[in-house]
Amino acid sequence: MNRSGAKIVMEALVREGVDTIFGYPGGVVLPLYDEMLNWPQVRHVLVRHEQCAAHMADGYARATGKVGVCLATSGPGATNLVTGIATAIMDGIPMVAITGNVNSWAIGKDAFQETDIQGITIPITKHNYLVTDINELPQVLAEAFYLANSGRKGPVLVDIPKDVFTAMSEAPFPDTIVRRGYKPAGAPARAEIEVAARLISEAQRPVIIAGAGILHAQAMAELLYLAETTKIPVINSLLGLGSFPRDHELSLGMMGMHGEAAGTLAVQEADLVIGLGNRFDDRLTGNTGGFAPKAKILHFDLDPSEIGKTVNPVAWVLGDLKLSLGELNKLIQPSEHPAWMAQIRVWQTQFPLIVPEGRFPTRTVLKGLNDVTHGNAIVATDVGQHQMWTAQFYKMKKPMSWLSSGGLGTMGYGFPAAMGAKFARPDEEVWAVVGDGGFQMTLQELQTAVEYNCNVKICLINNGFLGMVRQWQELFYDNRHSHVAMGSPDFCKLADAYGVKFFRCSRLEDLEATLKGASDHVGPVLCEFVVEMEENVFPMVGPGATNSALVMDPDLIPSEEAHQLGAFETTHAGAVKS
Amino acid sequence: MSAKHHTITALVQNEAGTINRLVSLFRRRGFSLASFNAGDCEDPGFSRLTFIVDGDDATISQCLKQLDKLIDVVECEDLPKESSVQRELALIRVEPTEDQRQSLYNIVNEFIARTPRSTPTCVVVEQVADVYDIERLIEALRPFNITEIVRTGVVAMKVEG
């Protein structure tokens, strides 16, 4: 059937099961916006800034595992997507970004609002396309969705000139997609699985680092079986949180620069580190020269380029994690590591995460959030101290309910990502935990939330600082504050101006009532917590330091019992400067 | 040419942006690219590229994996000298004095090079050879006043067995 390029785009969305897209119109996408009116089954959310369209699509994808779709016009519309696309590629988030471009005959002539968005996004997309022939559009769109959500997932951008939206074509959508250069990982090699099983059976002090790959592959059950059968403790990377139950006795929480001490120390003492769908990035490994010095590394991933990229594994298993772990689980034998677990328990008792009493630090709020929601809410964070504390204290009960920009560390991400999650899963309670700095990067979306009655709860941590940067200035620059004190508007008036329900809380006594009030309110809520200003995140591995030089919370008084058991030598906060 | 030089060939599906995407990978990930060459191949819609890359084994292995990860790349490999034919074409323009002409032609013959064009003032020497021979020829031509050199970069083909 002969139909326009605009109609082909809408057909593609419906074929792919897309119910919601996030976008912003402009000159060259007018034909598509006009066509959209004929397709009520696809909801379009009109954002206030294209960056947030990309973050919402990202949040939608993280909360569902489906492809998130964002849409922008040429030139500034397209370039505004860039931060959101870069955020998505770093964390392997399935996304299709559709941009309009100037008429194909005008490309290259510096036409009004022309920009080379294909060229700009080459390094930050899994793949991208400029479609100049209408007959290729169905194939390209089908491919874009397939690439975005298969293999190692990621954003795919499709740039469509205005005249291609209006041109007509009978070209059908393909039934299957074959690209000679694309072979997403499948089942693992038997020999690799056998080596892995042998290494696991030989290990005395094994530990698993579970990354986001477990979530992408939906291999949570396989991970649980592996851990429970072999009694190997599980540590998560920041993005792997949610892939293993945090209240499980084998869970050691998160590791990394601000990870929980027991997990970080366990990796340093382990004789086998099993990386499952994680990428051993520098925030997790610390200085790689001193990472897991006593361990053999066994790495499972679907992306060959991850093997040996930052650390040198002795063995690896390439393949889809669900299949790989499924095969591995057939070979493993039940085991116990009592001495090893006892050592880990000592660290856990000696170096617990603490929440100081008698004050009102951010940790109190985030622990409170966990208590009030029982870990059942979807939580998106922004970037900074509050992000690390949320990772430490929010014990999410379910997978796909933790949204955080781990790879790019994009301030401004949290609030729009939470909205994307809420649009995708309206029946879930959704919280955005944001700092006063990051919130001011994307708070214009309050209007979007109000218009669509997007019932997101914003937990705004107001410490009057760009907290994480202030912490680094305190620890590494002699506490010389350079441009980190951050003024804010009166958030009460701001919420009022947008017509958003507002709460402010500055004392422990009001915490629970505030959180519950926000939770019970139907509609978007801005909850401002005026917290202690100069609180630091611990434990901390200083930049460039090895994980053994973990710096503990100065407020931590190690328990007598732990002392007697003879524990690890670690540094106290004062020593981090040297 | 240092021992660290590697010859990588890639078969790629050609679309808008493909060459840009491949070359930008080298810049973005800090792989050191000495030369590259792209051209049509036996499959319509596909191209074969040859990259000369400097690096130790770990770097080259990571480079191959990153190339292979690109959707456009069908296959790529690091070609050892022994099992490949590697050739480059060079055009070298010299402007010899009248007295030098005869010895110039002697050298050209010795190297089995060609002179597709000569004028009263200049001679264009053309050579197709491996990189070492081309560099030897260039050295031999230095006394004849080289005024321009154009090189294609290496193209390489795997020959099994």
Ligand SMILES: Cc1ncc(C[n+]2csc(CCOP(=O)(O)OP(=O)(O)O)c2C)c(N)n1
């Ligand atoms: C877009 C962007 N710009 C700058 C940074 C660097 N940065 C990392 S954390 C941080 C401070 C964040 O402050 P705030 O949002 O108030 O959160 P807090 O650390 O106080 O919890 C900054 C500036 C960043 N991550 N992203």
